[in-house]
Amino acid sequence: xxxxxxxxxxxxxxxxxxxxxxxxxxxxxxxxxxxxxxxxxxxxxxxxxxxxxxxxxxxxxxxxxxxxxxxxxxxxxxxxxxxxxxxxxxxxxxxxxxxxxxxxxxxxxxxxxxxxxxxxxxxxxxxxxxxxxxx
Amino acid sequence: xxxxxxxxxxxxxxxxxxxxxxxxxxxxxxxxxxxxxxxxxxxxxxxxxxxxxxxxxxxxxxxxxxxxxxxxxxxxxxxxxxxxxxxxxxxxxxxxxxxxxxxxxxxxxxxxxxxxxxxxxxxxxxxxxxxxxxx
DNA sequence: AAATATAACTTGCAAAAAGCAAGTTAAATA
DNA sequence: TATTTAACTTGCTTTTTGCAAGTTATATTT
Numbered sequence: 558x559x560x561x562x563x564x565x566x567x568x569x570x571x572x573x574x575x576x577x578x579x580x581x582x583x584x585x586x587x588x589x590x591x592x593x594x595x596x597x598x599x600x601x602x603x604x605x606x607x608x609x610x611x612x613x614x615x616x617x618x619x620x621x622x623x624x625x626x627x628x629x630x631x632x633x634x635x636x637x638x639x640x641x642x643x644x645x646x647x648x649x650x651x652x653x654x655x656x657x658x659x660x661x662x663x664x665x666x667x668x669x670x671x672x673x674x675x676x677x678x679x680x681x682x683x684x685x686x687x688x689x690x691x692x
Numbered sequence: 693x694x695x696x697x698x699x700x701x702x703x704x705x706x707x708x709x710x711x712x713x714x715x716x717x718x719x720x721x722x723x724x725x726x727x728x729x730x731x732x733x734x735x736x737x738x739x740x741x742x743x744x745x746x747x748x749x750x751x752x753x754x755x756x757x758x759x760x761x762x763x764x765x766x767x768x769x770x771x772x773x774x775x776x777x778x779x780x781x782x783x784x785x786x787x788x789x790x791x792x793x794x795x796x797x798x799x800x801x802x803x804x805x806x807x808x809x810x811x812x813x814x815x816x817x818x819x820x821x822x823x824x825x826x827x
Numbered sequence: 828a829a830a831t832a833t834a835a836c837t838t839g840c841a842a843a844a845a846g847c848a849a850g851t852t853a854a855a856t857a
Numbered sequence: 858t859a860t861t862t863a864a865c866t867t868g869c870t871t872t873t874t875g876c877a878a879g880t881t882a883t884a885t886t887t
Contacts, residue, residue: 560734560735560736561734562795562796562797563714563717563734563796563797564785564786564789564793564796564798565714565717565782565786567789567796568788568789569710569713569714569785570710573708573710573713574708574709574710574844575695575704575705575708575709575845576845578700578704578708579700579704582698582700592863592864593862593863593864596864598696599698599701600695600698601695603846603847604847604864604866605845605847605866605867606844606845606846608865608866609844628854628855628862629854629855630853630854630855630864631854631862631863632864639792642788642791645784645788646781646788647700648784649780649781649783650699650700651699651700653699653703653777653778653780654699654703655699656777658699658702661697661698661699662698663699709873710874726834727834727836728833731835736875737875738874738875739835739836740837740875740876741873741874742835742836760834763833763883763884764884765833765834765835765883766834766835766883767835
């Protein structure tokens with residue numbers, strides 16, 4: 558499983574594929590929490606791949622799965638603190654694309670705050686996640 | 693090729709696999725510049741995969757390939773500005789592992805500077821890359 | 828000059844992962 | 858009761874990865 562003791566390699570062992578960080582993104586930034594919501598993204602992940610990624614992310618402690626108390630068919634996927642702490646990596650990716658690939662739709666206001674007010678932005682985004690999760 | 697206009701997805705389209713960012717790491721942080729040096733990492737990438745990743749990273753403008761003037765067998769792989777600008781992402785990955793997986797060998801001094809003196813650290817790392825590349 | 832070594836691949840093949848469509852099960856809604 | 862929805866699961870094909878061996882051009886050693 559773990560390829561080396563390198564901290565970068567370690568992160569890639571968790572989320573170093575084309576889908577895992579998109580799941581994290583959808584939960585962290587778009588407030589998605591259920592399987593069908595996560596399925597419904599512009600990148601069109603296959604159901605079996607999404608099932609697999611959710612299981613792996615749960616197993617490695619990046620998110621939790623609970624049954625919806627209101628609708629027993631639904632699972633609710635929430636980020637753990639480990640998962641929420643991937644936010645800075647997502648932010649840096651947004652900044653990279655904003656700089657080097659302006660065709661992507663990085664929200665200008667978010668980019669501006671990330672550059673001027675990084676820590677406060679991250680705190681705000683964390684707070685928003687907590688709010689959605691009722692914390 | 694591009695799955696969506698999302699800036700995060702865009703970065704993953706470039707380096708969203710288990711090897712590309714390790715190549716970037718080895719060039720940016722360990723001063724490696726040739727194929728054999730890049731082969732010789734703890735994670736043991738296969739030659740055909742390394743060849744493929746170098747070609748892709750070159751095609752998407754993250755690095756350049758030139759012949760070594762001293763030894764005509766050697767290629768020299770250097771990061772472009774696009775590639776060097778991935779450094780903040782690598783830094784955040786190191787911080788994540790330092791926090792959540794202390795078994796990894798994140799250099800404590802680098803972690804400390806990343807937390808207290810982020811911009812200066814990144815400038816220093818950039819300068820070191822430039823120095824290796826003779827800029 | 829000939830033999831050996833090195834750098835950077837390339838090829839072939841088996842195994843793993845991804846992608847796609849269709850099917851399944853349990854729970855909710857009409 | 859019939860239909861819809863949520864979350865998978867299965868089967869199958871394509872793509873990617875991993876591993877070992879082979880190739881070509883250049884450099885070094887004898």
